[in-house]
Amino acid sequence: MLAGNPSPMTLEGTNTWVLREPGSASVVVVDPGPDDPGHREAILLEVGDARIARILLTHGHPDHSQGARSLSIRTGASVAALDPQHRLGDEGIVGGEVVVVDELEIEIIATPGHTDDSLSFHLVRDGALLTGDTVLGRGPTVVAHPEGRLGEYLDSLTLLRDLAEATSAQWVLPGHGPAVTAPTSAIDAYLAHRASRLDQVRASLAAGASSADEVLEDVYRDVPRTLWPAARLSVLAQLTYLDDRSGRTS
Numbered sequence: 148m149l150a151g152n153p154s155p156m157t158l159e160g161t162n163t164w165v166l167r168e169p170g171s172a173s174v175v176v177v178d179p180g181p182d183d184p185g186h187r188e189a190i191l192l193e194v195g196d197a198r199i200a201r202i203l204l205t206h207g208h209p210d211h212s213q214g215a216r217s218l219s220i221r222t223g224a225s226v227a228a229l230d231p232q233h234r235l236g237d238e239g240i241v242g243g244e245v246v247v248v249d250e251l252e253i254e255i256i257a258t259p260g261h262t263d264d265s266l267s268f269h270l271v272r273d274g275a276l277l278t279g280d281t282v283l284g285r286g287p288t289v290v291a292h293p294e295g296r297l298g299e300y301l302d303s304l305t306l307l308r309d310l311a312e313a314t315s316a317q318w319v320l321p322g323h324g325p326a327v328t329a330p331t332s333a334i335d336a337y338l339a340h341r342a343s344r345l346d347q348v349r350a351s352l353a354a355g356a357s358s359a360d361e362v363l364e365d366v367y368r369d370v371p372r373t374l375w376p377a378a379r380l381s382v383l384a385q386l387t388y389l390d391d392r393s394g395r396t397s
């Protein structure tokens with residue numbers, strides 16, 4: 148379900164996912180989205196007579212998490228997240244855990260990088276990966292320095308890619324943008340994009356860029372200026388990543 152919060156950062160808006168096995172009286176809601184009464188009512192309409200067993204968050208950014216509290220108060224459903232400050236009446240979820248609601252089976256996968264607390268959810272029976280902001284329906288995501296870390300992000304992408312391949316996954320269901328078929332090639336494209344950006348940053352440094360802003364001007368010329376504040380965070384994440392690596396190898 149699409150929330151009404153479109154922006155350059157959220158694409159058409161935040162995707163809220165209502166998960167239900169056929170015939171089940173219980174649902175799981177992933178990412179209730181912003182605290183918007185209209186969106187909350189739309190979710191409740193979709194849930195209908197079913198019970199919300201649990202609300203899960205892919206990460207704590209407000210465009211995904213802010214509506215969780217009011218939905219929880221309204222329905223009594225607990226809110227589970229990796230970050231304790233976003234939990235409500237719930238012991239939380241961590242990578243490696245499996246959440247089972249009736250026949251619905253959700254594997255929790257730790258995918259840090261976009262943020263420290265980013266999780267992805269693998270719907271085992273459906274061959275679907277809910278990726279939050281780790282993989283979007285289109286366009287690259289932001290590695291939100293300093294909390295987001297590029298090394299972890301690349302590891303998370305590789306993990307998701309290998310899982311998609313090993314399980315012949317059919318879908319990426321992202322936090323923003325359309326559902327993606329062919330998850331393996333979509334994630335390969337993400338990895339290729341990150342590699343080419345890193346090459347561009349290295350080339351910019353080699354050509355004499357001496358600050359994050361100079362690298363930004365150089366490397367993100369093709370990106371609309373409205374996205375530069377976010378792109379700047381990705382530049383900082385890349386510079387930190389390259390710094391750490393040169394520190395390790397020298």
Ligand SMILES: [Zn+2]
Pocket residue numbers: 157161208210211280322323
């Ligand atoms: Zn988001």
